[in-house]
Amino acid sequence: MTKDYSVFLPPRNAGAPIQRQPTVLETLGWQPFFSQQVSADELSRTPPVRIVEIHRSALHVVGDNVDRTIVPIEGAAVGDWIMLNPERPGASRILARKSLIKRRAPGTDRRLQLIAANIETIFVVSSCNQDFNIARLERYIAIAFEADIAPVIVLTKSDLVDETDNYLAKAQAISDLVPVVALDARGDEPKTKLGPWCKPGQTVAFLGSSGVGKSTLTNALAGSDAIATQPIREDDAKGRHTTTRRQLHLIPGGCVVLDTPGMRELQLTDAALGIDTVFADLHALASHCRFKDCQHVSEPGCAVLEAIELGDIEEARLTRWRKLKAEEAFNNTSLAERRSKDKEFGKMVRRIKKAKFDQGDAS
Ligand SMILES: Nc1nc2c(ncn2[C@@H]2O[C@H](COP(=O)(O)OP(=O)(O)OP(=O)(O)O)[C@@H](O)[C@H]2O)c(=O)[nH]1
Ligand SMILES: [Zn+2]
Structure with missing residues (x-):
């Protein structure tokens, strides 16, 4: 048998857009990025579906011939692709994401x-x-x-x-x-x-x-x-229509x-890289400041202030960069504080339990 070299030749309609209709899954956003994560076997046992809505006690998922609600899945977000486990939907696998938007909960619970x-x-x-x-x-x-x-x-x-x-x-x-x-x-x-x-x-x-x-x-x-x-x-949790x-x-x-x-x-949290990407020019300049922790306020040898002096950079832009970094730092600190408080609280609970146990009261 001879090898079929025709696959190496350009298709007869080279340059023309793909004529076929996208599949249902493709319309929903299914791409090679996701299919590459799945074996043929997994694909046949657990169909891919996309989470289109998250309610308190249910997920709404849509796929090829699928449009239903299932029990919540730990760590799932709207837009996620999951491999729907027909027997145990809650154990469905969440595929690796192309992107993810997070935010900090408003109020004191952050x-x-x-x-x-x-x-x-x-x-x-x-x-x-x-x-x-x-x-x-x-x-x-x-x-x-x-x-x-x-x-x-x-x-x-x-x-x-x-x-x-x-x-x-x-x-x-x-x-x-x-x-x-x-x-x-x-x-x-x-x-x-x-x-x-x-x-x-x-x-x-x-x-x-x-x-x-x-x-x-x-x-x-x-x-x-x-x-x-x-x-x-x-229906909300109380059975009312909302x-x-x-x-x-x-x-x-x-x-x-x-x-x-x-x-x-949305709040700005854990976005240091994002901020530095927006202000890439300032970020790059800052690496030339004499002091590593330069705040670009009045430090000698500050490359950022020098650029402002030369008129290469607008002072208002530096101010906005600082403000955005401060906002982000503030939001992050609150979480760090919360985490350490949680840890302290956990330690305290364990100490109290241990003390009680040592006193012979294990309740
Ligand atoms: N003339 C004009 N009016 C616009 C344009 N875009 C939006 N509007 C009007 O602005 C008003 C608000 O538009 P929406 O699309 O509801 O704004 P939104 O961003 O979705 O607002 P939220 O739902 O509150 O977040 C509507 O009356 C629109 O008709 C535009 O380009 N030109
Ligand atoms: Zn500086």
């Missing part, structure tokens, strides 16, 4: 919560008006970088200003790594301008303040009003949009 997994693009949304705030954009971009997600800045309400050049220039100055798009979120513009990041099988999310146009953008991508604004009714937003939107012929409640109140 545990880390998993917000969303396997997002590929974060659209950091701001409008071209009083909401436009460089520091806020930088903050969201740091969160995206930290989570291994590519950020894209989207400036909405371009129709409400005379010209967008000023906003575009300011947003573009944030980082060479972040593309910037200005548009009217209503109508057809989002489909064309956000198209490159919204192909079938890709998962995206919108981050930004209330009212900047996140739902409007989702609707525009979907080509209908119904999807993003459609409330769903579900209205929540859908967390995962499948755009017909397009991408997956993740919109979890936690995403709307």
